[in-house]
């Protein structure tokens with residue numbers, strides 16, 4: 001209450017205030033005005049300050065105010081009852097928007113499960129790692145020109161004497177050496193390593209951050225047929241029956257021989273005839289090969305006893321080749337555009 005006004009004026013002000021009390025529950029209105037510490041009680045106490053000739057008038061005003069408050073409480077109660085009567089319990093409930101996993105997380109889950117089914121063990125190794133794991137132990141000695149292909153981001157920290165500089169991982173192949181170390185260089189090894197990777201690149205088919213999944217199998221007698229069989233199995237599981245895989249000679253420092261891996265196009269069925277999607281019948285997805293003896297040695301494994309294969313592909317690239325996904329700009333995945341993301 002405004003103490004500058006005289007008590008009779010205050011009665012008028014409070015009465016106006018009561019009229020406007022529309023968004024309060026009736027029981028709260030009663031407490032606010034008529035409760036033990038309510039505004040009405042406080043106002044009534046001011047009778048002491050009212051000059052004797054005006055006390056009667058003040059008393060009348062107080063009575064009017066009290067009636068007004070009771071009326072308002074009644075009004076609010078009535079209003080509540082009619083509002084409740086209006087509720088139609090047969091109406092369907094309001095649907096709240098429910099989110100879902102990001103499409104890339106969905107793809108990672110699907111890919112991992114396909115490999116887990118045939119005994120691969122899912123792991124995840126650091127995204128910020130030492131030069132040793134990303135390059136050196138993968139048969140890329142310091143200053144080797146092959147390192148230039150990787151468009152590396154370096155981390156501005158004190159390099160480790162043994163393991164060299166810190167980098168943002170350019171590929172998930174760093175996981176190969178980590179996995180050999182984790183298993184104390186004791187095959188069999190069947191790893192699927194899924195992680196974020198980073199390269200200095202950005203256009204419609206490349207983002208600076210993307211994901212890769214890396215397969216590594218090491219045991220006695222592992223050969224290219226095992227690799228090819230695994231690729232065929234993945235092609236059919238992920239893209240659907242009839243999808244074929246193809247390997248073409250390539251070069252990586254950490255595999256020998258090395259290959260590029262293609263999958264047949266689901267639109268033209270691998271023929272390439274009048275197909276605008278693939279042009280040649282095939283889509284390239286990534287690299288693979290037989291683990292280089294030097295890499296096995298770096299992981300403490302004897303290449304005269306054990307052999308292995310490895311592959312590493314981009315999750316985004318692998319995923320966008322799926323049937324029915326017509327995504328021509330992978331940057332959309334990381335645009336936070338809900339309309340785009342809701343489609344998956």
Ligand code: PHE
Nearest residue numbers: 171173287288289310311312
């Ligand atoms: N790390 C390679 C790349 O990022 C792919 C690869 C993985 C090749 C494993 C051979 C073996 O391009």
